[in-house]
Amino acid sequence: MFGFRSTKDIITLFHKAGSPTSTKVVNLLKQASIAAAESSSKREFELDITERDPTADQVSTILGYVGDKGASSVIENAATASDALKKFKENVSYFQKPLVVDWHNGKVVAGENESEILKLIEALPKN
Template sequence: MFRFPKHKDIITLYHKASSPSSMRVAALLKKQQTAAIEAGKPEFDLQISEEVAPTPTQVGTILDYLGNNRISSLFEGASNKEDALKVFSQSPDSFKRPTIVDWNNGKVVIGENESEILKMLNALAK
């Protein structure tokens, strides 16, 4: 049976090179990307964004993925999407890094929780 090839999932790491935790996350993601290729598992496109903050539209999408109960983990003191967008518009540096976003599957991991990152990446194979 003919099937169209699946597009690669896009994973973005919002990275801060001066942060040891962000450096560990970048290394983990690169290692997992290489391992997926070598094992013949579904590959993903890894985008590491250090210089560029997410756009307000991207932040809005990320907040939708998080849901109201997790917004404060990305923007301290924000209790809803509107609060978070206001904080971001006033200070784009308030966006916590490292933050990993799986755009195709609507998942977000904030920080360096390795088990959550691996769980996100393992879900790509399904």
């Protein structure tokens, strides 16, 4: 009688306007979003493209997803996750864009790695 509709996963792209790399990622994610909406076998997701810098809490969450090994892909020249957060708080420009985050599933892809971005999208639970 009352069906619960599952909420869409939110995929955020921290975008750097004017960057060809970031623009390429925007286009890839928009195409993937359209394809998911048109397919009954793929999970639709909400695409959030922002040029704003993340908050310290968001960076902390992202660093939790990538751990020490991935910290330098999020924050330039970071040795560990704690070092990355410290650097970010000192200067937000250390945050590397483009960065794709799947908040629901705890996945992050830095840069324009198309295969990794598509893998992140394909890993979303199906409808």
